[in-house]
Amino acid sequence: MPIKCTLPEFCTVLNSKIEDANHKGFVSIHSTNLNNGEQRLLGIAYKTSVRDPGVMLNFCPFCGERIDWFNNPQT
DSSP, rough: OSSSSSSOOOHHHHHHHEEEEEEEEEEEEEOOOOOTEEEEEEEEEEESSSSSSOEEEEEEEETTOOOOTSOOOOO
């Protein structure tokens, strides 16, 4: 695993903190292309409760790298 966040993976510390979408805490956000079924990693969100939609992060709080991949689409 990478020491710092680089697309398509998060840093080691953040990766260990990612929870399932049905939990509170850090969750990864993906989009799905309905035509071909491909998933694209958009970034990470922080949720304060299970029902909270979360807040997208534009930098990693652990390694400090920019993770605003939702602003820079994958090609």
